[in-house]
Amino acid sequence: MDLTFGEREEAFRAEARAWLEANVPRDLPSGDTAEGFALHKRWEKKLYEARYSAVSWPKKYGGREASLVEWLVFEEEYYRAGGPQRVAQNGIFLLAPTLFEFGTEEQKDRILPRMAAADDLWAQGWSEPNAGSDLASIKSVAVRDEAKDGWRLSGQKTWCTRGAFCDWMFGLFRSDPSAERHRGLTYFLVPLRAKGVTVRPVGRLDGDAGFAEVFLDDVFVPDRDVLGKVHDGWNVAMATASSERGLSLRSPGRFQATAARLVDLFGRYGDNGDPSLCEAVVRAWMDAEAYALYTLQTVSKLAAGGTIGPEASLNKIFWSEMDVRMHEAALRILGPHAELVDGAPDAIDGGAWMKGF
Numbered sequence: 244m245d246l247t248f249g250e251r252e253e254a255f256r257a258e259a260r261a262w263l264e265a266n267v268p269r270d271l272p273s274g275d276t277a278e279g280f281a282l283h284k285r286w287e288k289k290l291y292e293a294r295y296s297a298v299s300w301p302k303k304y305g306g307r308e309a310s311l312v313e314w315l316v317f318e319e320e321y322y323r324a325g326g327p328q329r330v331a332q333n334g335i336f337l338l339a340p341t342l343f344e345f346g347t348e349e350q351k352d353r354i355l356p357r358m359a360a361a362d363d364l365w366a367q368g369w370s371e372p373n374a375g376s377d378l379a380s381i382k383s384v385a386v387r388d389e390a391k392d393g394w395r396l397s398g399q400k401t402w403c404t405r406g407a408f409c410d411w412m413f414g415l416f417r418s419d420p421s422a423e424r425h426r427g428l429t430y431f432l433v434p435l436r437a438k439g440v441t442v443r444p445v446g447r448l449d450g451d452a453g454f455a456e457v458f459l460d461d462v463f464v465p466d467r468d469v470l471g472k473v474h475d476g477w478n479v480a481m482a483t484a485s486s487e488r489g490l491s492l493r494s495p496g497r498f499q500a501t502a503a504r505l506v507d508l509f510g511r512y513g514d515n516g517d518p519s520l521c522e523a524v525v526r527a528w529m530d531a532e533a534y535a536l537y538t539l540q541t542v543s544k545l546a547a548g549g550t551i552g553p554e555a556s557l558n559k560i561f562w563s564e565m566d567v568r569m570h571e572a573a574l575r576i577l578g579p580h581a582e583l584v585d586g587a588p589d590a591i592d593g594g595a596w597m598k599g600f
């Protein structure tokens with residue numbers, strides 16, 4: 244097994260590193276408030292102008308046709324330079340792979356360039372007040388409007404990340420109430436500013452309005468905004484969920500950068516009198532490296548024509564738990580200082596660890 248990167252990848256790394264070091268914004272506030280979101284949108288546009296917003300996409304949609312390995316290299320450099328979490332991620336990393344698989348040419352041409360340019364930012368509309376883990380129990384409906392060649396959507400979605408600020412939402416609706424639960428669902432692309440849509444922010448524990456409830460009252464959506472086949476939405480949604488779990492949502496670069504910050508924090512503040520903290524820091528670093536190697540293995544498998552299978556679900560559990568453990572270790576290092584948030588005179592690193600946790 245050859246674990247070194249090639250010449251082309253290293254050249255790409257050097258180019259991306261130089262650009263990111265010169266351009267990554269410092270001290271960008273949380274993207275989960277209206278003001279913060281606007282600043283993040285500006286950053287997304289800057290990434291797009293340098294053709295770094297979606298590096299692996301075809302050029303005609305705003306990408307640079309980078310390979311998956313180059314995409315990983317870019318992600319590593321992005322987080323190494325201190326780049327912020329991407330407010331465009333639902334579109335670029337979840338909906339876009341699904342559009343590439345199921346979208347029509349018209350949909351790709353219309354949607355992808357605006358997504359890459361952060362002209363349209365996307366929210367996910369799966370969960371409902373009585374449908375969470377059991378997604379197939381959703382009750383929101385889509386009723387056919389033959390006269391207008393489209394559909395009328397009604398119901399309620401909830402926990403839409405950054406939904407209060409996004410322009411569009413993708414999600415599942417019950418289009419055939421007589422079909423079995425997992426059948427009779429259709430995947431729709433819904434403009435959040437359409438007539439009949441009400442978006443209400445939901446305050447999070449940290450005070451940011453990071454989530455939204457979306458109420459739909461007889462909202463018209465034309466046929467061209469159905470993704471995949473009518474009544475086949477479950478299959479299309481599983482492709483989106485498998486991108487979330489499998490590869491595209493959480494690149495290892497983000498966790499390697501978090502591990503590096505954790506090692507730095509430990510270097511500055513020590514073990515706070517608790518020798519087991521050193522072990523937690525070492526484990527965080529090893530987990531991030533293991534995740535990076537595992538991801539490279541997945542990419543090699545995809546490059547050889549393979550597909551991501553059910554292991555994607557284990558992958559998601561692994562990174563979710565690793566992320567929590569890393570932040571817990573940081574909070575233990577900080578001790579009582581952990582609770583000082585941004586703006587407090589003695590807050591360490593702007594209270595970022597508690598916010599991240």
Ligand SMILES: Cc1cc2nc3c(=O)[nH]c(=O)nc-3n(C[C@H](O)[C@H](O)[C@H](O)COP(=O)(O)OP(=O)(O)OC[C@H]3O[C@@H](n4cnc5c(N)ncnc54)[C@H](O)[C@@H]3O)c2cc1C
Pocket residue numbers: 366367368369370371374375376377401402403404
């Ligand atoms: C940070 C974050 C961002 C999110 N963003 C979005 C978003 O953008 N769009 C969106 O649509 N949703 C989003 N969600 C919602 C998320 O997808 C739901 O929280 C998830 O589907 C779980 O549903 P629930 O919260 O209703 O919990 P429930 O499904 O009610 O589960 C509650 C508990 O019961 C357990 N449980 C459930 N079913 C079973 C079973 N059959 N057997 C045993 N135990 C079971 C679960 O493990 C859990 O512990 C987000 C959630 C989080 C935390």
